[in-house]
Amino acid sequence: MNVYKFGGASVKDADSIKNVVNVLRTSGYNNTVIVVSAMGNTTNELEEIVNSYFVNNNYSDCIEKIRKNHFEILSQLFDYKENIFTIINKYFSDLYTFLKKNKSQNYNFIYDQIVSFGELISSQIVSNYLNKSGIINTWIDIRDYIKTDNTYREGKVIWKLTEKNFENFDTSKVYVTQGFLAADDNYFSVTLGREGSDYSAAIIAYCLQAEKMIIWKDVPGVMNADPKYFKEAQLLKFISYEETIELSFYGASVIHPKTIQPLQQKEIPLNVRSFIYPEKKGTIIKKGATIDPLIPCFILKKDIHLLTISSRDFSFMQEKNLSYIFNKLSVLNIKVTMLNIAAVSISLCVEDKYNNLSKLIEELEIFFKLNIIKNVSLYTIRHSNAEIQHKLKSNKNVLLEQLVKNTYQVVINDSL
Numbered sequence: 345m346n347v348y349k350f351g352g353a354s355v356k357d358a359d360s361i362k363n364v365v366n367v368l369r370t371s372g373y374n375n376t377v378i379v380v381s382a383m384g385n386t387t388n389e390l391e392e393i394v395n396s397y398f399v400n401n402n403y404s405d406c407i408e409k410i411r412k413n414h415f416e417i418l419s420q421l422f423d424y425k426e427n428i429f430t431i432i433n434k435y436f437s438d439l440y441t442f443l444k445k446n447k448s449q450n451y452n453f454i455y456d457q458i459v460s461f462g463e464l465i466s467s468q469i470v471s472n473y474l475n476k477s478g479i480i481n482t483w484i485d486i487r488d489y490i491k492t493d494n495t496y497r498e499g500k501v502i503w504k505l506t507e508k509n510f511e512n513f514d515t516s517k518v519y520v521t522q523g524f525l526a527a528d529d530n531y532f533s534v535t536l537g538r539e540g541s542d543y544s545a546a547i548i549a550y551c552l553q554a555e556k557m558i559i560w561k562d563v564p565g566v567m568n569a570d571p572k573y574f575k576e577a578q579l580l581k582f583i584s585y586e587e588t589i590e591l592s593f594y595g596a597s598v599i600h601p602k603t604i605q606p607l608q609q610k611e612i613p614l615n616v617r618s619f620i621y622p623e624k625k626g627t628i629i630k631k632g633a634t635i636d637p638l639i640p641c642f643i644l645k646k647d648i649h650l651l652t653i654s655s656r657d658f659s660f661m662q663e664k665n666l667s668y669i670f671n672k673l674s675v676l677n678i679k680v681t682m683l684n685i686a687a688v689s690i691s692l693c694v695e696d697k698y699n700n701l702s703k704l705i706e707e708l709e710i711f712f713k714l715n716i717i718k719n720v721s722l723y724t725i726r727h728s729n730a731e732i733q734h735k736l737k738s739n740k741n742v743l744l745e746q747l748v749k750n751t752y753q754v755v756i757n758d759s760l
């Protein structure tokens with residue numbers, strides 16, 4: 345069995361969906377589970393519905409905008425008589441029904457019930473279009489298979505149950521299903537964290553002991569920097585699982601950080617390839633691979649916040665203080681991307697995906713003195729040297745830097 349993942353960029357419009365057919369014909373698609381994300385920007389647009397629902401209950405305009413986009417795409421791919429129009433209309437009426445009947449005030453729960461429509465709709469469109477193009481496949485609802493606890497927006501996979509659900513899976517067919525989604529034991533939708541479709545594909549690959557997994561991207565593969573920001577970025581032909589975990593953990597957004605470990609555990613090779621040039625080999629991540637070419641890898645994370653924390657009672661930054669601080673970070677789901685501990689202070693770079701920073705500050709200020717610099721940039725370089733570090737820092741306002749093994753990190757305040 346193979347697992348392919350097509351992200352939002354690869355299914356963003358009618359031409360892109362037509363290109364998926366081309367990619368599958370070029371690469372082969374026997375015995376394959378095809379995992380699809382929501383089209384283009386749909387997840388962000390669905391997030392607007394959630395916000396409107398909470399602010400003033402005035403969500404119809406947002407829904408109609410999404411409906412219009414999707415129906416424009418449908419009209420370019422199908423004849424009006426085809427059943428897919430009824431299927432997609434039903435999802436939009438289910439969305440309205442949910443919003444009208446919902447009694448819960450739990451933001452994260454509501455978020456997941458709404459945002460999940462993006463992948464349900466896109467996977468139906470892709471599945472129907474592939475069938476129409478002769479790539480015969482079965483659409484499956486991944487919520488029947490991937491089970492999580494009820495940590496809405498960041499579901500924790502219940503691995504034993506999920507593996508059991510895949511036990512009698514017929515591995516001789518082609519399937520299309522949703523990335524990003526799972527269900528709790530009440531069958532409510534739970535999402536796996538933003539950009540979590542790569543992780544979904546890895547969960548499926550793990551459970552089916554897949555031969556390989558391919559992620560199709562708008563870039564040639566994993567590069568030594570994001571080509572959007574670094575014009576001279578080069579393709580990495582091979583990388584180890586460990587190196588990929590490091591790159592994605594520090595923010596190389598080409599792969600979701602949770603993707604690699606399930607693959608590594610079952611030694612399933614991962615190929616990251618271009619959906620624009622599907623005949624090219626891209627990057628291979630597999631057991632025994634070492635980074636090739638061995639060149640410095642740059643990761644830039646913007647909108648990071650630098651917190652420097654010291655105690656009010658002159659105590660050192662030791663176990664008790666650290667445990668209090670990290671407990672708060674964990675409860676508020678704030679990710680630490682750099683950590684520097686000194687005797688009387690600790691500096692943290694944090695990423696505030698869920699808008700919990702002000703709550704964290706409020707809770708830490710009870711016991712600690714805080715210095716906060718918001719919206720700084722964190723550069724991480726793997727395999728760097730003194731010359732590169734010097735070049736990166738020159739004429740910049742450096743707030744903090746550290747070198748640990750192969751990883752050099754520097755925090756820069758761009759606003760000065």
Ligand SMILES: Nc1ncnc2c1ncn2[C@@H]1O[C@H](COP(=O)(O)OP(=O)(O)O)[C@@H](O)[C@H]1O
Binds near residue numbers: 353567595596597
């Ligand atoms: N090291 C890197 N190598 C390649 N692409 C990278 C890297 N770091 C960040 N990217 C960005 O990742 C993007 C592809 O990932 P993403 O947007 O999540 O795709 P999708 O949503 O289609 O899965 C590229 O367009 C590129 O700008």
Ligand SMILES: N[C@@H](CC(=O)OP(=O)(O)O)C(=O)O
Binds near residue numbers: 382387388524
């Ligand atoms: N649609 C979800 C899940 C996802 O992984 O999307 P993509 O594969 O386009 O990054 C999101 O935007 O977060």
